[in-house]
Amino acid sequence: MRVPGQCGGTMEDPSSQNHNGQLGPSSGGFCAENKQSDEGNQRIQYSIPGILHFIQHEWARFEMERSQWEVDRAELQARIAFLQGERKGQENLKNDLVRRIKMLEYVLKQERAKFHKLKYGTELQQGDMKPPVFDEPGVAEMPVDGESPYTSVSNISWRQGRQLLRQYLQEIGYTDTIIDVRSNRVRSLLGLNNNAEAEENLNNAQPVPTALNGNEPVKTARKSQQPTSLTEAMMLDTEAAVLANFEFLAQADVDLEDDDDISEDLDDQGDDDQDDVKTARRKGKGNDGLSDDVDAEAQVVLNELILLTETEDNTDGRHQTDGTEWGSGMGFQSGAGPRRQMGFINDEEAPDSTLGLGELAQLTVSNEAEAFGPLASTKEFRKTWNAKYTLRSHFDSVRALAFHPVEPVLITASEDNTLKLWNLQKTVPAKKSASLDVEPLYTFRCHTGPVLCLAMSSSGDQCYSGGLDGNIFCWNLPNPNIDPYDSFDPSVLACNLEDHTDAVWGLSIHKQRPQLLSCSADGTVKLWSPQSKIPLLSTYSSEQDGIPTSVDFVRDEPNRMVAAFASSHCVIYDLETAKPVVRLESSQEVLNNVVGRQINRVVAHPTLPLTITAHDDRHIRFYDNTSGKLVHSMVAHLDSVTSLAVDPNGLYLLSGSHDCSIRLWNVDNKTCVQEITAHRKKFDESILDVAFHPSRPYIASAGSDALAKVFV
Amino acid sequence: MKMADGIAILRRNKPGTKAKDFSRWPDEPFEEMDSTLAVQQYIQQQIRREPSNIAQILTPPEGQDEGVWKYEHLRQFCMELNGLAVRLQADCHPETCTQMTATEQWIFLCAAHKTPKECAAIDYTRHTLDGAACLLNSNKYFPSRVSIKDSSVAKLGSVCRRVYRIFSHAYFHHRTIFDEFENETFLCRRFTLFVTKYNLMSKDNLIVPILEEEAGTGESEA
Ligand SMILES: [Zn+2]
Ligand SMILES: [Zn+2]
Numbered sequence: 059m060r061v062p063g064q065c066g067g068t069m070e071d072p073s074s075q076n077h078n079g080q081l082g083p084s085s086g087g088f089c090a091e092n093k094q095s096d097e098g099n100q101r102i103q104y105s106i107p108g109i110l111h112f113i114q115h116e117w118a119r120f121e122m123e124r125s126q127w128e129v130d131r132a133e134l135q136a137r138i139a140f141l142q143g144e145r146k147g148q149e150n151l152k153n154d155l156v157r158r159i160k161m162l163e164y165v166l167k168q169e170r171a172k173f174h175k176l177k178y179g180t181e182l183q184q185g186d187m188k189p190p191v192f193d194e195p196g197v198a199e200m201p202v203d204g205e206s207p208y209t210s211v212s213n214i215s216w217r218q219g220r221q222l223l224r225q226y227l228q229e230i231g232y233t234d235t236i237i238d239v240r241s242n243r244v245r246s247l248l249g250l251n252n253n254a255e256a257e258e259n260l261n262n263a264q265p266v267p268t269a270l271n272g273n274e275p276v277k278t279a280r281k282s283q284q285p286t287s288l289t290e291a292m293m294l295d296t297e298a299a300v301l302a303n304f305e306f307l308a309q310a311d312v313d314l315e316d317d318d319d320i321s322e323d324l325d326d327q328g329d330d331d332q333d334d335v336k337t338a339r340r341k342g343k344g345n346d347g348l349s350d351d352v353d354a355e356a357q358v359v360l361n362e363l364i365l366l367t368e369t370e371d372n373t374d375g376r377h378q379t380d381g382t383e384w385g386s387g388m389g390f391q392s393g394a395g396p397r398r399q400m401g402f403i404n405d406e407e408a409p410d411s412t413l414g415l416g417e418l419a420q421l422t423v424s425n426e427a428e429a430f431g432p433l434a435s436t437k438e439f440r441k442t443w444n445a446k447y448t449l450r451s452h453f454d455s456v457r458a459l460a461f462h463p464v465e466p467v468l469i470t471a472s473e474d475n476t477l478k479l480w481n482l483q484k485t486v487p488a489k490k491s492a493s494l495d496v497e498p499l500y501t502f503r504c505h506t507g508p509v510l511c512l513a514m515s516s517s518g519d520q521c522y523s524g525g526l527d528g529n530i531f532c533w534n535l536p537n538p539n540i541d542p543y544d545s546f547d548p549s550v551l552a553c554n555l556e557d558h559t560d561a562v563w564g565l566s567i568h569k570q571r572p573q574l575l576s577c578s579a580d581g582t583v584k585l586w587s588p589q590s591k592i593p594l595l596s597t598y599s600s601e602q603d604g605i606p607t608s609v610d611f612v613r614d615e616p617n618r619m620v621a622a623f624a625s626s627h628c629v630i631y632d633l634e635t636a637k638p639v640v641r642l643e644s645s646q647e648v649l650n651n652v653v654g655r656q657i658n659r660v661v662a663h664p665t666l667p668l669t670i671t672a673h674d675d676r677h678i679r680f681y682d683n684t685s686g687k688l689v690h691s692m693v694a695h696l697d698s699v700t701s702l703a704v705d706p707n708g709l710y711l712l713s714g715s716h717d718c719s720i721r722l723w724n725v726d727n728k729t730c731v732q733e734i735t736a737h738r739k740k741f742d743e744s745i746l747d748v749a750f751h752p753s754r755p756y757i758a759s760a761g762s763d764a765l766a767k768v769f770v
Numbered sequence: 771m772k773m774a775d776g777i778a779i780l781r782r783n784k785p786g787t788k789a790k791d792f793s794r795w796p797d798e799p800f801e802e803m804d805s806t807l808a809v810q811q812y813i814q815q816q817i818r819r820e821p822s823n824i825a826q827i828l829t830p831p832e833g834q835d836e837g838v839w840k841y842e843h844l845r846q847f848c849m850e851l852n853g854l855a856v857r858l859q860a861d862c863h864p865e866t867c868t869q870m871t872a873t874e875q876w877i878f879l880c881a882a883h884k885t886p887k888e889c890a891a892i893d894y895t896r897h898t899l900d901g902a903a904c905l906l907n908s909n910k911y912f913p914s915r916v917s918i919k920d921s922s923v924a925k926l927g928s929v930c931r932r933v934y935r936i937f938s939h940a941y942f943h944h945r946t947i948f949d950e951f952e953n954e955t956f957l958c959r960r961f962t963l964f965v966t967k968y969n970l971m972s973k974d975n976l977i978v979p980i981l982e983e984e985a986g987t988g989e990s991e992a
Contacts, residue, residue, distance in 0.1 A: 741781035
């Protein structure tokens with residue numbers, strides 16, 4: 059059957075024009091004949107031209123596939139090269155750290171000796187006093203005498219020190235490697251078992267040097283720091299953080315050079331690799347004389363690939379071109395002709411490039427989704443989350459974020475009075491780092507003050523935002539593939555629920571019913587049915603408990619909500635009777651707290667009768683909803699815990715804190731699975747919200763540094 | 771460091787904070803700000819203290835890098851301009867303001883698109899603010915908020931020129947909105963003095979007669 063079909067195919071196939079031109083009538087006749095015999099007889103008639111065409115076609119197909127595989131291979135090789143480069147970079151970084159440690163130790167020893175000599179007038183015997191020896195020649199110029207920069211730093215005035223510190227900070231900039239290493243360090247000091255090996259690696263990696271006899275005490279000290287309990291760990295953590303900070307300050311000035319090294323390495327590797335691919339291709343060509351046209355095809359594929367990456371680059375540089383365009387005078391005399399033409403060209407070109415990038419972006423992300431699978435199906439939770447996307451476009455603290463229930467889309471709300479919509483599939487590759495920048499697709503403007511909280515409807519069609527202006531706006535989500543510079547559509551704003559008389563600090567949406575809870579600094583909690591004519595259903599307030607700070611629907615009981623208050627009280631209400639049902643027991647330790655007793659966030663567990671609260675006193679507490687008893691209480695962070703999120707299966711808890719870190723907890727055994735330093739401080743605030751994607755393996759954090767980050 | 775002070779002042783807006791108390795904490799001296807966002811903190815603190823005291827708001831702390839100072843101010847301007855954009859959304863419709871104009875002399879083309887486009891005034895406003903948000907947050911040009919390359923600082927002027935048109939459109943076409951907004955924020959006044967002080971725009975382009983007005987009323991009063 060296939061061969062006759064093939065015959066029909068060749069008739070239309072433009073690639074065999076010559077053949078057809080020569081044998082046009084006869085082959086046509088042959089085909090007709092073939093069809094007749096087909097009808098009469100089920101047996102397949104093979105004909106020489108038919109078979110030839112078939113073979114040719116198949117061969118072309120195989121060659122196509124072969125070339126595609128080659129392209130794939132080239133891609134993978136590039137990836138390997140990239141990873142190797144990254145490893146090399148990490149090694150450089152590590153070596154520098156080791157070098158720094160040696161330096162510091164040497165200087166310390168010298169200081170000790172000096173001190174000892176001054177005090178007792180004798181030389182101190184403290185082992186080898188040789189200055190550390192470095193492999194790289196470039197570093198040998200570092201001052202190793204008594205006048206090393208570290209000692210002099212301690213002599214100059216406090217203000218200068220501050221200046222220096224600031225310089226270091228600026229040099230650190232936003233280098234994520236540092237944050238990562240730091241968090242690794244803190245984690246290892248926390249004594250979490252899955253990091254034990256990392257710590258080991260660190261130790262192993264340090265070549266125990268002959269010149270370092272004096273380092274015994276340091277080592278033992280570190281060993282003794284292995285904490286036995288979490289509380290102890292927390293205390294040590296503070297120390298560790300300071301220690302880590304110190305190390306990074308010390309190493310910061312080397313760091314910039316390092317970055318360059320890494321990128322150079324990468325570039326080199328990349329170039330080499332490309333050359334490799336090319337030579338391999340040439341060989342293939344030489345071996346197979348017949349494959350010329352196929353090679354051309356492969357070349358086309360390759361070119362396309364290059365084109366795609368170029369498009370990507372172009373889009374990356376889009377703001378540059380924007381910038382230069384912006385630079386030219388933009389005022390045109392009214393009525394000038396060429397303007398419209400320009401607009402026309404723009405219309406034609408724009409879809410092309412966005413299409414290319416869109417497809418490419420989708421390709422990578424969907425691959426990833428395949429690789430990791432949905433959260434629910436992976437029994438084994440992925441061990442470590444890494445920062446992948448940085449969402450930069452807000453001008454001030456990002457107060458809240460919410461994921462779309464299905465799509466890789468999220469919304470952020472900020473103190474710059476706006477909300478922004480982001481599609482993680484529309485990324486701009488960032489230079490020099492593995493993380494990707496995302497540009498916002500839509501900016502929601504209507505609040506006249508900071509936007510404080512967010513909730514996404516379970517269909518993902520709408521979202522709600524509460525602000526300092528006391529408004530709750532309901533927004534229709536624009537299409538996640540919208541052109542960011544489309545014209546203004548007033549219908550994006552669906553409605554305004556404006557009964558609160560002060561800042562709205564918390565929102566929660568019901569998973570099944572179209573109901574919304576809000577809590578406000580006006581002292582009330584309100585239940586809404588946003589789609590109805592009279593949206594306000596009821597108002598709850600409590601003299602005794604004061605101002606509510608956070609609310610959530612209780613998930614295992616259909617008609618209840620849990621409200622947390624600035625007074626540290628936490629109460630479960632029946633929504634219909636508006637009466638408190640259970641008061642969650644305030645532990646003595648909270649009541650004795652004069653400052654920092656406030657609850658910043660309350661979340662209900664998605665399946666269990668469990669309420670989880672985040673407190674100003676650095677604790678996370680777990681309550682049983684039926685008895686109201688405290689089930690578990692733990693010091694979870696080094697500073698106020700500001701935000702909580704439970705993964706859709708209820709296995710993991712994510713917390714954010716003003717200590718600049720987010721932590722992932724196992725709900726079952728309450729142990730910390732991962733700690734990530736994610737944001738910088740503005741005044742005394744750092745992380746303001748965290749979230750789990752309801753159906754994809756994404757977590758996110760929002761910070762007062764005007765950034766939001768998404769981890770995979 | 772704060773722990774040592776005894777009673778620590780925590781500059782935080784905790785959930786439940788009333789609108790009138792939002793960010794109402796004692797000023798922090800600039801020398802004590804150890805955050806990478808110190809300049810933003812300082813500028814916002816000065817504005818909160820007295821939004822009409824423009825001279826003080828525009829006076830940098832001693833030894834402050836000028837590029838960062840200008841950059842952070844421009845971020846603050848774009849952020850506050852969101853307030854004007856919200857008001858314009860209610861009044862500036864694409865049917866009535868089909869083009870971005872101020873006086874009749876010029877029609878401004880929207881530079882947010884690949885090829886400059888004749889956007890309606892409200893779209894121009896939104897696109898320009900969105901474009902400015904992207905540029906000012908671009909990892910490529912402004913990877914750090916502590917030190918900024920000269921080549922990136924040079925880009926600030928064009929952002930200023932564009933966002934200024936939002937003021938001028940509001941002034942010439944939506945005067946009530948402009949006046950209400952200006953009385954609350956003093957933003958156009960501050961912006962005008964800012965770009966003049968740092969030579970970011972030529973005087974010819976500053977078509978909103980806001981300083982002249984002020985001078986005029988000052989003279990008549992005197
Ligand atoms: Zn208008
Ligand atoms: Zn536009």
